[in-house]
Amino acid sequence: MKKKFFYLALAAIICAFNVGCSSDDDEKEVKPEPANFTTPPYAEEAMQFNLSPELKAASNTESSETAYALKSINFSESGKILLELHNTVEGNLVYLMEDATVSNEAYAKVYSMNGSKVTGTIKMWTARTAGNGPRATRAPGGDMEIILKVKLSNNETVNFNNSEDENTVINTITPPVADEATNRLARTWNVLGAILDLKSEKKNIKAYEEFDSRNGMFYLEDVLAEALDQGVNLTEEEQQEFKRVVKNVTFTKTGLFIIHYADETEDVAEWSWANAEKTEINIRLKDNAMGNKFISDTTKFTVAYNGNRCNLKAETALSDKDNNDWEAVLILKLTE
Numbered sequence: 001m002k003k004k005f006f007y008l009a010l011a012a013i014i015c016a017f018n019v020g021c022s023s024d025d026d027e028k029e030v031k032p033e034p035a036n037f038t039t040p041p042y043a044e045e046a047m048q049f050n051l052s053p054e055l056k057a058a059s060n061t062e063s064s065e066t067a068y069a070l071k072s073i074n075f076s077e078s079g080k081i082l083l084e085l086h087n088t089v090e091g092n093l094v095y096l097m098e099d100a101t102v103s104n105e106a107y108a109k110v111y112s113m114n115g116s117k118v119t120g121t122i123k124m125w126t127a128r129t130a131g132n133g134p135r136a137t138r139a140p141g142g143d144m145e146i147i148l149k150v151k152l153s154n155n156e157t158v159n160f161n162n163s164e165d166e167n168t169v170i171n172t173i174t175p176p177v178a179d180e181a182t183n184r185l186a187r188t189w190n191v192l193g194a195i196l197d198l199k200s201e202k203k204n205i206k207a208y209e210e211f212d213s214r215n216g217m218f219y220l221e222d223v224l225a226e227a228l229d230q231g232v233n234l235t236e237e238e239q240q241e242f243k244r245v246v247k248n249v250t251f252t253k254t255g256l257f258i259i260h261y262a263d264e265t266e267d268v269a270e271w272s273w274a275n276a277e278k279t280e281i282n283i284r285l286k287d288n289a290m291g292n293k294f295i296s297d298t299t300k301f302t303v304a305y306n307g308n309r310c311n312l313k314a315e316t317a318l319s320d321k322d323n324n325d326w327e328a329v330l331i332l333k334l335t336e
Contacts, residue, residue, distance in 0.1 A: 036307055036308050037184055037187070037308055037336060038336065040077035040078050040079075040186070040187045040188075041077075041078065041079055042075065042076070042077055042078065042079045042102065043077045043183070043186075045075050045077075045079075045102060045109075046075055046076060046077045046186065046252060046253050046254065047074075047075050047254065048072060048073070048074040048075070048252075048254040048256075049072060049073045049074075049075075049144065050071070050072045051070055051071065051072065051073070054069035054070060054071050054086055054088075055069060055070040055146060055160050055162050056068075056069045056070075056088075057069060057070065057085075057150070057158035057159060057160050058158065058159050058160075058161070066156075066158050067087050067088050067089040067090070068085050068086070068087060068088070068094070068150075068152070068158050069085065069086045069088055070083060070084075070085060070086075070146070070148075070160050071084045071085060071086040071093070072084040073122065073144075073146075074252060074254060074256060075100075075111070076186075076188065076250055076252045076256075077186050077187050077188075077252065077253065078187050078188035078250065079099060079100055079101075079102070080097050080098065080099055080100065080188060080250060081097065081098055081099075081100045081111060081113060081118075081122070082095060082096070082097045082252075082256065082258060082266070082268070083095065083096045083097075083098075083118065083148075083150065084268075085150070093268075093286060094152065094153075095258075095266045095268045096117045096118055096150060096152075096266070097117075097250075097258065097260055097266050098113040098115040098117055098118040099113070099115060100112060100113050100122075105123075107125055107126060108123045108124060108125045108126055108145075109123070109124045109126055110122070110123050110124075111123075111124070113148070116151070116264060117150065117151050117264060118148060118149070118150050118151075119148070119149050120146075120147045120148035120149055120160075121145075121147055121148075122144060122145070122146050122147075122148070123144060123145040123146075124143075124144045125143045125144070125145075144162075145162065145163050146160050146161065146162050146163075147160070147161050147163055148160045148161075153265065178253075179278075181273070181278035182253055182273075182278075183253070184305070185251045185303065185310070186251050186252055186253040187250070187251065187336065188248050188249070188250040189248060189249050189250070189251075189310060189334035189335065189336065190213075190216065190248050190334065190335050190336070191213055191217070191218040191246050191248065191249065191332055191333065191334060192212070192213055192309070192333040192334065192335050193210060193211045193212040193213050193218065193333045194210070194211045194218065194222075194223065194330065194331060194332050194333065195208070195209070195210050195211070195329075195330070195331040195333070196208070196209050196211070196223055196226055196227070196328070196329075196330055197328070197329040197330075197331075198226075198227070198230055198232070198326055198327070198328055199326065199327040199328075200231070200324055200325060200326050200327070201325070202324055202325055203231055203324055205230055205231060207226070207230045209226045211223060211226075217245045217246060217247050217262055218245065218246040218332075219245050219246075220242040220243070220244050220245070220246065221242055221243060223242065223330075224239060224242035231324070232320050232324070232326060233320040233321050233322045233324065234320060234321065235321055244261050244262070244263065245261060245262035245263075246259060246260070246261060246262070247260045247261055247262050248260050249332070249334065251271060255270050255271060255272060256268060256269070256270060256271070257269045257270070257271040257283055267285070268285070268286050269283045269284055269285045269286060270283070270284050270285075270286060271283050271284075274301070279302055279303060279304065280300065280301060280302050280303075281301040281302070281303060281312075282301070283301055299314055299315065299316040300314070300315045300316075301313065301314050302315075308335060308336050309333065309334060309335045310334040310335070311331055311332075311333065311334070312331065312332045312334060313329065313330070313331045313332075314328075314329070314330045314331075315327075315328075315329050316328055316330075
């Protein structure tokens, strides 16, 4: 169900900035402004680190047993850190994102977090230190000290601390891709609104509706109300999946697409360019065990720019519970 909702959310975030998308309006030629974006503040810091072995958490209770292990750490271009946790009992992945500040020490760069979900520091050594300690024999950039307290959605708090462990090192560093198209896309985007374009030959319906964000966030209930009004027959469970609010979305150079919700939860996918022109995108959820009814592997994602705005568009076909077929275009209007 989570994957299903992810794509509903994605559609509600994607249908938002294409003037020629309306099936009722006359086609109008609009000359786009050249893309004009600032460089994200932590563009040079963007990197993903995979831990080997995974760093097992210690519970904050008297019991030392916990199901969670820290699998990877992703530093985004916009100064956000995404932690990937592995539930070793259930086998699923858990993601938490927090804003971070960066400071420099004599031999290390320190990332500090003080949010509602994650507090603590990640220290990355940038040079060998003097002396005979464990850090002295490791290569620059090949070691990190992790001291974090993480609050999970079930209110369990776990701690990650490898300061006394010489064996937790970086297994793989995924370097940023430095091409112009990726640099332009890789940042955190605010959602101005969305456009929903629905067609059903069986029901003889063509609908086009624009939605604006409210309080700086995008409410998926607006899209739900329009879909129901046009006769898209969703189950109660499917409707509940629209009761969320999108805070922002992030693309990283290391290939992650993240939807961050107002309730401080995330949906995470992998993204890649689908064509040589770098205008089409593949997006796939990280957890392959999750189902997807609404958007298939053949869904087409495209990206376009106008000034300091980005248009992320998804085109797909779907069927509702009454077996009515729909062609849907969802465009998210994004801005820095």
